[in-house]
Amino acid sequence: MKRIRVLLFLVLLAAVGALLWLAWREDAAMPASPPPPVAIRPTNRIEFPVPPQPSAAESILDGYGDPASPPIEDLRKIHRVVTGYFSVVKDGSRHPIGGNPDLAAALRGDNPNREIFVREDHPIFGKDGSIIDRWGSAVVVHPEAYRQLALRSSGPDRSPYTADDLVLSPSGVQQPAR
Amino acid sequence: MRSRRQFLGEASCAAIGSTSVLSTLLNLTMANHAAAQGGFGGQRKSLVCVFLAGGCDTFNMLIPRTGNYAEYAASRSNLAIPQAQLRTLTNTNYGLHPSCQRLAEMFNGTGPGILAGKKRVSFLANVGTLIEPITSKQAYLNGSVALPKALFSHRDQIEQWQTSVPQGMQVLSGWGGRAADVIHSTLNTEQTAGYYMPMNFSVAGNSAFQIGQSEGQFVITGEGALGFTGADGNSPLHNAKDQAMRDIIASPLEDHYSNLFHRTHGRITSNSIERGAEFQQHYAAPGTLNGQNVATVIANAPFPNHYISGQFRAAVKTIAIRQQLKLARQTLFIEFGGWDHHAELLENHGNMLAVLDGALYAFQTCLETLGLANDVITFTASDFGRTLRSNGQGTDHAWSGNQIVMGGPLTGGQVRGSYPSLVIDGPDDIGRGGRIFPKLSADEYFCELLRWFGVTAGDMDSVLPNIRNFYDPASSTHPVGFLA
Numbered sequence: 001m002k003r004i005r006v007l008l009f010l011v012l013l014a015a016v017g018a019l020l021w022l023a024w025r026e027d028a029a030m031p032a033s034p035p036p037p038v039a040i041r042p043t044n045r046i047e048f049p050v051p052p053q054p055s056a057a058e059s060i061l062d063g064y065g066d067p068a069s070p071p072i073e074d075l076r077k078i079h080r081v082v083t084g085y086f087s088v089v090k091d092g093s094r095h096p097i098g099g100n101p102d103l104a105a106a107l108r109g110d111n112p113n114r115e116i117f118v119r120e121d122h123p124i125f126g127k128d129g130s131i132i133d134r135w136g137s138a139v140v141v142h143p144e145a146y147r148q149l150a151l152r153s154s155g156p157d158r159s160p161y162t163a164d165d166l167v168l169s170p171s172g173v174q175q176p177a178r
Numbered sequence: 179m180r181s182r183r184q185f186l187g188e189a190s191c192a193a194i195g196s197t198s199v200l201s202t203l204l205n206l207t208m209a210n211h212a213a214a215q216g217g218f219g220g221q222r223k224s225l226v227c228v229f230l231a232g233g234c235d236t237f238n239m240l241i242p243r244t245g246n247y248a249e250y251a252a253s254r255s256n257l258a259i260p261q262a263q264l265r266t267l268t269n270t271n272y273g274l275h276p277s278c279q280r281l282a283e284m285f286n287g288t289g290p291g292i293l294a295g296k297k298r299v300s301f302l303a304n305v306g307t308l309i310e311p312i313t314s315k316q317a318y319l320n321g322s323v324a325l326p327k328a329l330f331s332h333r334d335q336i337e338q339w340q341t342s343v344p345q346g347m348q349v350l351s352g353w354g355g356r357a358a359d360v361i362h363s364t365l366n367t368e369q370t371a372g373y374y375m376p377m378n379f380s381v382a383g384n385s386a387f388q389i390g391q392s393e394g395q396f397v398i399t400g401e402g403a404l405g406f407t408g409a410d411g412n413s414p415l416h417n418a419k420d421q422a423m424r425d426i427i428a429s430p431l432e433d434h435y436s437n438l439f440h441r442t443h444g445r446i447t448s449n450s451i452e453r454g455a456e457f458q459q460h461y462a463a464p465g466t467l468n469g470q471n472v473a474t475v476i477a478n479a480p481f482p483n484h485y486i487s488g489q490f491r492a493a494v495k496t497i498a499i500r501q502q503l504k505l506a507r508q509t510l511f512i513e514f515g516g517w518d519h520h521a522e523l524l525e526n527h528g529n530m531l532a533v534l535d536g537a538l539y540a541f542q543t544c545l546e547t548l549g550l551a552n553d554v555i556t557f558t559a560s561d562f563g564r565t566l567r568s569n570g571q572g573t574d575h576a577w578s579g580n581q582i583v584m585g586g587p588l589t590g591g592q593v594r595g596s597y598p599s600l601v602i603d604g605p606d607d608i609g610r611g612g613r614i615f616p617k618l619s620a621d622e623y624f625c626e627l628l629r630w631f632g633v634t635a636g637d638m639d640s641v642l643p644n645i646r647n648f649y650d651p652a653s654s655t656h657p658v659g660f661l662a
């Protein structure tokens with residue numbers, strides 16, 4: 001009888017030990033510390049929940065403005081993000097996109113889903129919050145129809161609608177400037 | 179909880195959207211054989227839509243001249259038109275862009291020649307696409323009102339101006355087309371004994387505006403009917419191709435078109451060729467009207483040297499032959515594109531306004547000379563107005579704008595509607611650089627035109643499904659008040 005009690009005690013001890021070991025393993029799998037919260041500008045705008053880092057859109061934007069890549073690639077990255085945005089956000093009446101400020105705000109979370117696609121401290125945004133190209137000019141966002149945005153970078157001369165512009169049609173095809 | 183009004187409005191939209199293609203085709207064959215009732219009361223009427231595609235910056239067309247000019251100048255900064263250059267609209271606080279000399283004259287009744295003393299133009303301020311009234315900026319911002327789909331985008335807003343159903347439709351039809359559905363067989367009563375001519379003519383290709391459920395649009399060019407085998411109806415090659423097309427559609431093949439759909443399609447195609455030939459016969463030789471040679475009047479009119487003039491000339495001719503076409507009612511669609519001025523606005527906008535000004539003046543001159551002025555209303559529409567704030571060289575996409583109405587049936591010389599505050603971030607600006615929200619709905623604008631045109635109060639809901647959100651069609655007063 002005494003042997004049975006000892007055996008039961010040993011089994012119980014082993015079970016507790018196994019549980020403790022499993023719990024330790026899960027802790028070890030977690031990051032050492034949560035990502036630092038993104039600084040929200042001290043304005044009266046609505047604050048949106050910050051997604052785990054990086055978001056899918058931010059992953060697409062990896063290498064944005066990298067001098068080693070052709071400048072048109074920057075517009076292609078935005079285009080892919082826009083495609084993703086419209087596949088998630090379905091409401092066409094609220095938060096309409098009529099230009100760069102609307103798209104920039106929508107990507108930062110001002111959209112029907114209240115979802116942050118790109119954090120506001122991402123290099124895609126300039127100081128005034130607009131989406132900028134690698135030369136620092138605001139990208140011209142031209143809505144030809146719902147979900148169909150033409151994108152234009154002003155190019156090295158930083159002046160839109162000139163010969164050195166880079167233009168991407170809503171279908172993602174590069175167009176001649178002007 | 180939905181109100182009865184909302185339910186009726188949505189039900190109307192659903193009914194429009196759910197009609198099947200087959201049903202449409204069957205209606206097409208039946209509607210025009212329907213027993214004609216009523217009549218046109220002796221007056222023939224034409225509605226002419228001039229669509230300014232691209233989004234005309236109409237807050238740089240109709241401009242505060244006194245009082246709020248400083249507010250305008252501050253908002254528009256480098257795009258502001260100097261106060262001293264504005265064309266005065268008498269008895270109002272407004273002026274017109276300096277390119278609009280003739281429009282100002284037709285507004286003031288100071289035009290030359292046959293237009294002397296006639297006030298033929300009025301303006302509508304702050305009009306746009308709406309599902310229901312927006313009582314305040316806050317109502318927009320807090321989302322308490324139903325909003326049009328995809329505001330600020332070209333294609334959606336063009337579609338919504340032409341359908342007047344800004345919540346969107348499953349099957350597209352335009353308000354001009356739906357008006358034809360309810361008017362054509364009841365007012366164009368001369369079309370009997372198998373004669374059929376459509377009442378919706380486009381001189382600018384296909385548009386949603388004139389597509390109905392049973393009635394369609396008849397596309398013409400400056401040369402006249404656009405046949406299945408090309409626009410030129412006089413060459414031997416054309417005639418041969420045309421005959422071949424007729425032979426294909428003729429009865430021997432009908433055996434192979436074994437189902438109703440194919441037979442209906444064949445009959446429609448055949449009818450189209452016949453209608454084209456009938457139209458062309460009159461269009462090529464419009465003859466005289468009220469003692470005036472139509473072709474000569476058009477040739478002598480001061481149309482500007484611009485492609486748009488060809489469309490206006492074709493419209494004059496099509497209106498002039500309406501009796502030969504047995505039409506008591508007709509609509510015409512003209513499109514003037516290129517108003518998307520994100521850059522170089524001052525120069526390009528001014529140049530295009532000058533063309534529009536000249537074309538409208540020449541068009542009205544033709545109508546006056548031919549004795550048609552009291553039967554025709556010409557009106558403008560555009561995708562949207564533009565942001566008040568300059569982007570440096572131009573303006574971006576916005577919402578509400580101002581429109582022109584012209585014709586003898588108007589009480590000319592008025593600015594109707596509620597001209598908004600042009601203060602950026604002010605009470606009428608919904609944000610991002612001066613986007614003015616509309617106080618006057620496109621529905622109210624169109625309803626007034628359609629009342630004149632002959633759409634009854636009972637039919638108005640099927641033509642303008644949202645109208646009751648703004649106006650009771652049975653009312654004894656006009657919704658806007660630009661008509662006499």
